[in-house]
Amino acid sequence: MASTTDATGGLFELSEDHKARLEELVVGSGVAAKAVELRHFLHAHPELGFAEHVTGAKLVEVLTEAGVPAEAITDMAQTCKVVDIVGTGPAAADGPRCVALRTDLDGLPMEEAASAEELPYRSTHDGVMHACGHDGHMASLMAAALVLLDESNGLRARIPSNYTVRLLLQAAEERPGGALPMVEFGCMEGVDEVYGFHNWPSGPVGTMQVIEGPTMGHVSELDCRIFGSGGHGSQPHAAVDAIHVACKIVDGLHSIVSRNVKYSDTAVISVCSIHAGTAYNVLPPHCDIKATIRDLDPEVFALLTKRIHEVVHNTAAAYGARAELEIRSLYPAVVNHAEQTQIVRSLGQSLLGADAVSSDGLPMLAAEDFSYFLEARPGCFFFLGGAPDNGDPVMCHNDGYDFNDGIIPIAAKMYLALIRASLRLPSLLD
Template identity: 50%
Template sequence: ATRSRAPLFLPHAEGRALPLVAITRAQGLMFCHRVPEFPLDKDSELFASVAARVADARALSLPELHDLFSVLTSIRRDIHAHPEPGFEEARTHATLRRLLTSFAHVPDAAIRTVAKTGLVVDITGAAEPRGDAHKVRTVAIRADMDALRMTEKNLALPYRSTHQGVAHLCGHDGHMASLIGLAVLVQRRAAQLPSDVVVRLLFQPAEEGPGGALPMIAEGCMAGVDEVYGYHNWPSVPLGHMWVTEGPMMGHPAEFTIKIKGRGGHGSQPQVAVDPVLVSAHVIIALQSIVSRSVHPREQAVVSVTTVHGGEVANVIPDELTLTGTTRDLNAEVYAVIEARMRTIVASICEAFGASAEFSIRPSYAVVENHAEQAAAVRALGARLLGEERVSKGDLPILGAEDFSYFLHEAPGAFFLLGGKEAAVQGLAAYGNGQAAERSNCMCHNTAFDFNDNIIPFAVCFWVRLLEERLALRLYTEEELPMGYGAEPPQPGGAGADGSGPVRATGARGDVQHKKARKS
């Protein structure tokens, strides 16, 4: 059995305080994680302690690693409580910059602002250069920064959004925390990096729209990059599982607006009116025939009408009505078919009813298309760390959209999904989050979504090992950074909510029970 240290507390912007002591597992052993006080400054005992220890290039101890992930959990929750929409991430930008310099010890000169609120961070080496011995010398890793213009419904969550109408409901807070963790571990070993090797961290604004990747690229964030990678949490995939594929991985979206113009009149006299409500009903139904009757069955596509706006009172037929929605596809040929059929359907139905229409469609992000070599590298490393049975193509490609696609136009790379689904709220996610014992596992963009903190340890360790493989170097031994660290969450029914109680753990990829437990 093991007991936690006395819990520290995280003050929330609304004055509430929450104890945060968490448990996770590494290499078959259970460890206690402490979470520090907020705000994240020198007055926080654990934050200051970890910040001082991570600057030490000597061997990394497991207790240090556990404390690091506790701090990253607090960082994630601080960002979650203060969400900001695209190109308005001022506090997020300042927080990240401060963490990079004061916590990860990255030199200020290595950090530059791009695309208004984005950050490009170059961690460079000090060891002897390798010359032309290895083709990959600069690897970029990206995390998105922005929140959604939505209202969070996690009313019991102590670190819920403090900004009305804006919320981190897609997990970008967790993606940023993972990249801060990578910055800590890479900067700690910067002296071992060859001087002609660069690890570039890309903190990108406005992924949710209007798009921050292209402005960052225009300002040179991909100059000299040999490979680029990114991940997204995916709540419907089990924790400790990965989905990755070569080729198309996420879709190409477009948004459309259809304004149907009729002739208004009294609801009791429809024969003298041209009813745009009736016309729109026929349009909506006919649009659903496009994918089923005009797109080849082997292709993936979607046409969704998502809003209908029109009318003011119950007894009046309105003059006009507006429909909006989205289309999704995976290649330009399918998109061309969809757009052409939409224009024909809208025009012909309106003509048949004596109405007219204005139709517009605005294509958005390009298809996320992974490069074969880099996707294979992600898949192989994931299988080694998680087990072959936990890494698959899954349901890919999916028709969600990501402007990570534009980074892949500039350099070969891969984008992949890490699962966050669990039956119970446990581990790093279990302490001070105000949730019930059962995890909702609702999808991104749901008003009750919250990033699963148990993803962070594996994500950070995966990034370190991927960099080592692609740059052909070694930063950490397996004793310092156990293979498969974070691959398994704690078992339900393990340590109590206060960190006390019996501890039972399984191995990183097995079912062997361990009697021994350690505490940090």
């Protein structure tokens, strides 16, 4: 696919000069190397959602040292922060404008597999690990910010004083979710467009995955307790066997996608936990199941919930049992806006080559609360390849995962190119 042109003076393309300038700004300046160091510090100090205290303080320290005044940093939603970097150029007549760039902050409750010998910046926090690359997302955004904040390169002076680059430092992406409370606090007020990215552990460094429309799943959780009546295992006739009923229900739930959802729609129901009983010979009084539900379309979700209720309650009734069922809708689907997706795709093709950008593997059904930002404002969430330089890919949430630092300069360049495009500043990188 060739890169597209646009009607805004080449804002959505990068010339060879632009790319050379980005290389100088991000890599030649030493910012990328500094960001890699920062990434390793953050990796060694992972913190769980809404407990990112060391993390937040470190980012504030880096930004403050680079010249961000205290009043430009707003704490909100527990450990979330918004940092506004305004231009130092003359105010523009068509302002204000604001582009928001987001990083997530939190680690996962996992023990890192690597030893300190194998990974010098291994987690120093027992049972917590940056296994999803949020350390790298932070370092990438900080790299772009440090370039912007470095007055010696003249970039910021090309940004009007009524234009803002807003950094969204979002806690607790892994749950319970910092994006929604940030939006509720008002972080999207004045924002014109919002962008963010996630590393893609199975694609080589230098590739991008992006798609318009639904790109990541709407996720819901299901809790169900099936109440039978317990009894001795030798006397099933005198009991209502909750395990028997639960297994019928699991089978029924797993039939919904293949029997009720149209083949062209996307949905997943997975029962991931089932627990009942302790002894060999005591029929337990109830059986608990947990499931995850994914979809990309509210109408499909409505169908799923309707069918789940029918399957659970009617199956229970068929065996004289009773069920309590709760379905909790969590993060909505990440739905990329058309125009902003086109900007990301076009810039990605300019920066990485036309063949390096694809929609392979998308939409995916993993969840992201970046969706709340996209519900509030136009924007795009994209992926940057980050497979290990040697060896097989290690997926996110695996205890052997580590962010590939090769992503950092690419992401920083993409952010700078997006600032240029989103703020309509064709000469930003001249």
